[in-house]
Amino acid sequence: MDGQITLVLFGTFFFLMILGAPISVGLGVSALTTMWFLGDNPIKMVQIAFSSVGAFPLMALPAFILAGALMEAAGISRRLITVAESLAGPFTGGISAATVVACLFFGAISGSGPATTAAVGMLMIPAMVRAVYAKGYGAAVTAASGGLGIVIPPSIPMVIFGISAMGMQPPAEAVEKFGAFQTVSISKLFIAGFLPGFLMAAGLLVMNWLRCRAAGYCGGADPLSPAHIFDACRKGFWALMAPFVILGGIYAGLFTPTEAAIVAIAYTLFVGIFIYREIRLTEVMKSLEATTWLTGRVLLVLFTATIFGRILVENQIPAHIADAMLGLTQNIAVIWALIIVFLLFVGMFMETLAAIMILVPVMLPVAYSVGIDPVHFGIVMICTLSVGFQTPPLGENLFIAAGISKVSIEEISVRALPFAAASTAMIAVIAAFPEIALWLPRVMGY
Numbered sequence: 001m002d003g004q005i006t007l008v009l010f011g012t013f014f015f016l017m018i019l020g021a022p023i024s025v026g027l028g029v030s031a032l033t034t035m036w037f038l039g040d041n042p043i044k045m046v047q048i049a050f051s052s053v054g055a056f057p058l059m060a061l062p063a064f065i066l067a068g069a070l071m072e073a074a075g076i077s078r079r080l081i082t083v084a085e086s087l088a089g090p091f092t093g094g095i096s097a098a099t100v101v102a103c104l105f106f107g108a109i110s111g112s113g114p115a116t117t118a119a120v121g122m123l124m125i126p127a128m129v130r131a132v133y134a135k136g137y138g139a140a141v142t143a144a145s146g147g148l149g150i151v152i153p154p155s156i157p158m159v160i161f162g163i164s165a166m167g168m169q170p171p172a173e174a175v176e177k178f179g180a181f182q183t184v185s186i187s188k189l190f191i192a193g194f195l196p197g198f199l200m201a202a203g204l205l206v207m208n209w210l211r212c213r214a215a216g217y218c219g220g221a222d223p224l225s226p227a228h229i230f231d232a233c234r235k236g237f238w239a240l241m242a243p244f245v246i247l248g249g250i251y252a253g254l255f256t257p258t259e260a261a262i263v264a265i266a267y268t269l270f271v272g273i274f275i276y277r278e279i280r281l282t283e284v285m286k287s288l289e290a291t292t293w294l295t296g297r298v299l300l301v302l303f304t305a306t307i308f309g310r311i312l313v314e315n316q317i318p319a320h321i322a323d324a325m326l327g328l329t330q331n332i333a334v335i336w337a338l339i340i341v342f343l344l345f346v347g348m349f350m351e352t353l354a355a356i357m358i359l360v361p362v363m364l365p366v367a368y369s370v371g372i373d374p375v376h377f378g379i380v381m382i383c384t385l386s387v388g389f390q391t392p393p394l395g396e397n398l399f400i401a402a403g404i405s406k407v408s409i410e411e412i413s414v415r416a417l418p419f420a421a422a423s424t425a426m427i428a429v430i431a432a433f434p435e436i437a438l439w440l441p442r443v444m445g446y
Contacts, residue, residue: 005315009034009308023354024297027304034311048307058302060159060186062295063261067268068115069287071242074272074279077119079236080105085127086225086232093212095131096141099124100204103145104197107152108243109264113352113389117146117397121404129405133217139405139412140390143397144419145204147386150352152197153190154246154257154264157385160302160353161378162186164309164360170368178371182438184378186257187250191444192379192437196430200383200423207422238271251444298353305357313361325366332370336431339363340384344424347388348395355385372434379437383427390416 012030021029032045071077084102085095102120121142128138150157165184175181182188212218233240246264249255255263272279329335346355359381367377389397392413402409430436 005034005038005311006317006320008037009311009317013308023351024300024304027301027308027354027358031304031307031311045307048303048310058159058163060154060258060261061156061298062291063258063265064154064156064159065112065115065294066287066291067261067264068109068112069290070265070268070272070279070284071109071239072115072119073283073287074268075276076109076239076242076268076271077106078123079232079239080109081120081123083229083232083236083240085124086229091218093208093217095124095128096133096138096208096212096217097205099128099138099141100145100148100201100208103142103148104152104201105240105243107149107197108154109246112156113146113149113386114396114400116149117142117389117400118404120146121401125401125405131218134215134415135405136407136411136415137211137215137217139401139407140415140419141204141208142404143390143395143401143412144416144423145201146397146400147389147423148197148201148204150386150389151193151200151383153193154260155190155193155382156298157352157356157382158189158193158378159186159257160356161360161382162189164357165364165374165378168361168364168374170374171365174368174371181368182373182375182441184374188375188441189378190247190250190257191441192375193382194440195436196379196383196426199430199436200386200426203422203426204419207418211418238275242267242271301351301354302357305354308358309361317362321362321366330370332372333432335366335370336372336380336428339366340380340424340427340431343381343384344387344391347385348391350388352382352385352388355388356381373438375441376434376437380427380431383423383430387420387423387427390420 009030012033013026016026016029017023032042035042035045081102084098084105087098087101091097099120102124103116106116106119121139125135125138125142128141129135149155162184163186170181242264245267246260249263250257250260269279325335325338343355343359346359350358363381364374364377367374389395392398392409395409395413398409398412398416401407402412405412
């Protein structure tokens, strides 16, 4: 019976994907077909959907999306990029390295990979072209660095992972064998993402330096000037304060991640209206429109993926998959390698949020079975799926970078492959050394 359920659920889903149906349609129709096969009342689908989109932590999703859109309208993102550009200097690969740093800064306020790529790429790709970088290389390094947007907190995928994993308890036999696991919370995931995010950025910077040295790309024409850096930081002071206000409040216990998203909106409006005076009513309306469209799209995927995942769990399909995988090997290094390769493959074809919602119920039991901490697993999963933003055929960052640079996706994809390899190497390091993700939450009392 379990085999028949699995066949109906995944068979319908993959059939619709082959036909080119949207991911939300594929998830919803396959779940509904399976419920019909099981004889369940379809009203159950509505009940699950309502509970999935009514969770309080999910309010952070539209709020962070709106905060990121408003920060671009307020000039905050532009000033952050100016600060990063002031650090370029005449060094090998200086401007492209500044692009990586700018994505790091912007990721700390947007939580989105495509938004980071668009905001940074609009300014940095032309700057690299003016510095005689190949246009395709500038687009590739921007697309690769944009993935940092979901690794550096606050991160929308971390919110979704936290919601997906909170209700999943480790099996009693896993607790008996490995001891207590950390509980999953969005705040803890945010803290755990810092060091892995910087490590991912370091991998991109090293690869950028190697490739720029081979190609002869340098930094800016101006020397590295403390006065120039100070001036950029002075002009961008309120922009630099945004991550400290948002994240500092969370870590100090002043507000939850959901409340922090609302604080981010209020801070952005205050800075944009009263300090920088760049926000206009038309731009606010455009930001609201973009937020509504993106949030609706995400929530549609979210509730269909929740139903899909609920059917998986109720029919113990994840447990069977875990048993099958553990039947092959119980070596944790081999398990990690299988997980990372699988997630890299999934990231090439599936949207990040949908992949998290579908795969967490399937893969977290495997992680528990070999003693992998759920917070550590979540960080590795998000880091790995971030590589999917720069790999075809789905690679959203590739399409954005191609649109800005007017370079073919094929050329950008080829130039982005070394950066994907560097990111994968850093993911392997993060997986091999759990303390990279778990040390900071532990130090901060989580």
